[in-house]
Amino acid sequence: MVSVEKGLVVVAGERSVLIPPSFITLLQDRVIEEKGEGWRKIFYEAGKKAMYNLAPTYKLLMLIPGNPASKKKLIEELVEIWSWMSCGRPEVTKIDLKNNHFVFRVYGSTIAKQYLGRGEMVCDYLAGMVAGGFGSVINESLKCKEVRCMAKGDEFCEFEVTGVRHD
Amino acid sequence: MTDYIQKKHKELFIFGEQLSVLDVRSLYYLKKELGTNLKGSNELFYNTGKDAVKMMQLSFVKFLGDSARMLMSNPENALNEFAEVLNYLGLGEISISEFSPKTMKFIVRHSAEAQEYVNLKERSKFPVCHALAGIFAGVCEGVSRSPVKCRETSCIACEDDFCEFVIQKDTLTRGGGNDRQGHKT
Numbered sequence: 345m346v347s348v349e350k351g352l353v354v355v356a357g358e359r360s361v362l363i364p365p366s367f368i369t370l371l372q373d374r375v376i377e378e379k380g381e382g383w384r385k386i387f388y389e390a391g392k393k394a395m396y397n398l399a400p401t402y403k404l405l406m407l408i409p410g411n412p413a414s415k416k417k418l419i420e421e422l423v424e425i426w427s428w429m430s431c432g433r434p435e436v437t438k439i440d441l442k443n444n445h446f447v448f449r450v451y452g453s454t455i456a457k458q459y460l461g462r463g464e465m466v467c468d469y470l471a472g473m474v475a476g477g478f479g480s481v482i483n484e485s486l487k488c489k490e491v492r493c494m495a496k497g498d499e500f501c502e503f504e505v506t507g508v509r510h511d
Numbered sequence: 512m513t514d515y516i517q518k519k520h521k522e523l524f525i526f527g528e529q530l531s532v533l534d535v536r537s538l539y540y541l542k543k544e545l546g547t548n549l550k551g552s553n554e555l556f557y558n559t560g561k562d563a564v565k566m567m568q569l570s571f572v573k574f575l576g577d578s579a580r581m582l583m584s585n586p587e588n589a590l591n592e593f594a595e596v597l598n599y600l601g602l603g604e605i606s607i608s609e610f611s612p613k614t615m616k617f618i619v620r621h622s623a624e625a626q627e628y629v630n631l632k633e634r635s636k637f638p639v640c641h642a643l644a645g646i647f648a649g650v651c652e653g654v655s656r657s658p659v660k661c662r663e664t665s666c667i668a669c670e671d672d673f674c675e676f677v678i679q680k681d682t683l684t685r686g687g688g689n690d691r692q693g694h695k696t
Contacts, residue, residue: 346518346523346532348599350599350604351601351603351604351605351620351621352604352621353532353600353601355532358535358536359534359601359623359626360532360601360623361532361535361538361601362516362525362530362531362532362533362599362601363530363532364528364529364531364563364566364567365529365531366562366563367560370559370562371545371555374555374558375545375549378549379548379549382548386544386545386548386549387544389544390544390545391537393540393543394534394536394539394541395537397536398534398536398537428521429532430521430523430530430531431531431532433521454529455531
């Protein structure tokens with residue numbers, strides 16, 4: 345799943361870079377300084393757009409011709425790919441396709457670990473990734489909210505994913 | 512996998528510090544989103560790249576102890592070693608094309624930071640590898656222990672064949688105006 349060669353890192357068939365988590369947190373801190381709470385939407389949208397565009401590529405990788413995977417399987421496969429991102433241990437604990445309700449956890453998030461004791465949730469980029477990624481592989485509009493975070497003193501980071509209403 | 516990058520289960524480490532994976536498409540969207548919402552986002556990526564690599568250099572010294580300190584005492588060797596380390600982070604194929612007391616030049620082929628512009632056939636008027644420029648500035652400052660500026664003079668996002676970065680001592684580049692990358696000089 346991970347290939348590291350001189351000049352080229354490939355994860356799940358996608359060209360990638362290896363970054364210290366401090367790269368994201370330094371970036372995040374500077375945006376917080378300038379935008380206050382507005383940083384959340386910026387990072388959420390960046391994560392969502394990135395994964396919305398990337399997940400279909402993963403989907404092609406996951407689908408075996410003549411043996412179409414179920415939506416549940418696609419989500420599980422996506423989480424398995426994320427487990428190779430070296431960002432913590434992801435797990436999906438609830439998949440309710442009928443009501444578009446999902447619960448996703450990350451144990452030992454590398455980003456949240458940098459903010460231990462912060463007293464607030466900090467994983468908006470990841471929340472965006474989950475909304476975009478899950479939404480893309482099951483062809484639904486989803487939103488995601490972090491409800492627990494290591495930076496807030498919780499044991500793990502947890503995300504609630506629900507459908508977006510089109511009224 | 513090279514000796515620089517250690518793998519434990521599914522986690523990756525360099526000099527005892529954990530690394531995370533960011534695919535080039537996510538990097539592109541992060542740059543775009545920050546560019547849309549923030550003034551001076553190019554500068555932000557430059558400074559973040561610079562600070563992150565300086566922290567990595569500190570880990571390098573802490574992790575390798577005396578052998579790292581010995582290496583750092585010879586700027587040219589230290590620079591070659593760091594260029595080699597950066598090669599294994601997937602940033603592109605990095606080489607040093609010029610090394611002199613006044614100027615250093617880096618060439619990056621297939622820059623990860625500019626790759627998605629090429630994939631999407633989105634031609635940029637200006638070089639886009641701001642984080643990479645900051646990373647090279649940080650590496651050179653760590654090695655030379657004096658402030659430097661790095662500017663990208665060619666970029667694959669501008670349809671150049673490769674990305675080129677020129678390092679100059681900070682004092683040489685002061686004097687107002689903007690360079691091609693939009694950084695104040």
